[in-house]
Amino acid sequence: MGYTEESLPAMINEEIDEVFESGNDLWNIAGGYSITESINLDKSNFSILLDNVEFDIHNVIFQQIRKSNIIAIFACTAGKRITDKSKEFMKDGDLLKGYVYDLFGSIVVESAMDLIQNSLQKEMAALGLKITNRFSPGYCGWEVAEQKKLFSLLPEHFCGIELTDSCLMQPTKSVSGIIGIGESVKYNGCTCNICDASNCLYKNLKYQ
């Protein structure tokens, strides 16, 4: 939202509490990943070939995953009902509640994906391997349009997620992307400092 913990207005805090309490019935989380060892990295154009599908991941992501021997392709969704609830409130004129539900959906799906990523990290640690951050189309210069190729590497209708012609995931509160795995890769806390996007929503918020 942009607030610090101290500057968050009480009323908005109350709205958040209310949505978080009532929103528990609205989750319909599904998520997972597929592993591939068929990788070919090309540093001349910052692309990666996964199972013979080429992705133009750009410099920032390329540098983060270039030491990977394995790639996990993931997708996760919070389900449709949270978005429906948000739109319902928006339509009825309760814009704040609609907005908070929308944010809640984002938090749910990102938190669910954190759990999946933690599980992957433990699984790989048992094999003596490390994992990178997760990277998604639409961020760090990786075009959203590549989402179609990404989903071609996952089972059909994976987790009930479908793509629109413009590559928007449905349900809207869904995430997808790749995680690098290898002996020499590393996990960085926040990658905003290495991303060259000048007008990313999250970067702008962070540096305001």
Next chain:
Amino acid sequence: MCDTLERLMNCIESGKINKLSPFPASLKGQDGADELCKLALDEGINPQVILNQALIPGMSKIGEKFSQGKAFVPEMLISAKAMTAAMKHLKPFFATGEIKRNGVFVIGTVMGDLHDIGKNIVSMTIEGAGWEVIDLGVDVKPEKFMEVIDKYPDCVVGLSALLTTTMANMEVVVKEIKSKYADKVILVGSAPLSQDFCKKIGASFYSPDPQGAVEYLKKVAA
């Protein structure tokens, strides 16, 4: 400015919707935008004056704070709700022509894109700046924009898109509009956009925030 208008303006800026609304705490139990707008009319204040001296400046103040990073989306939404509560008392005067709008602003999220929160905030801010807003919703095809522009040929158009994939569809819409209305003023906005992109697709103006659009529209209306 009279006391009622000043209080009304403060209620819009701070998001005090009505007497029952608990926010902001400093105005708890006091009249909000709903009651004060009615009071202003009961006091015989001209509806146009209420709009120009209380509602528009109230929204403008919160819009400026938002642009400066001193207020965030929730405050904009609460202020917009307070403005809507006040505006319902002024609606009959728009119908009779006693209040003049600055113009008609047609807005929509372009085809392929279903994101609407940013568009909604821009809609409300521009409505709060005295424009009649026709919100076409999300996933709006070029022909729908054309249909409404044909109905309101003097309107200003606003296009929104959050995805890099759907940004390209803005160009399609701009071209379609310009093919019939070469001088049409078209504003574009959304997180991944830039002034360069705006220029490249032939749109008139890009603003990174709603208040920037309002300031530009002031020049258009002048």
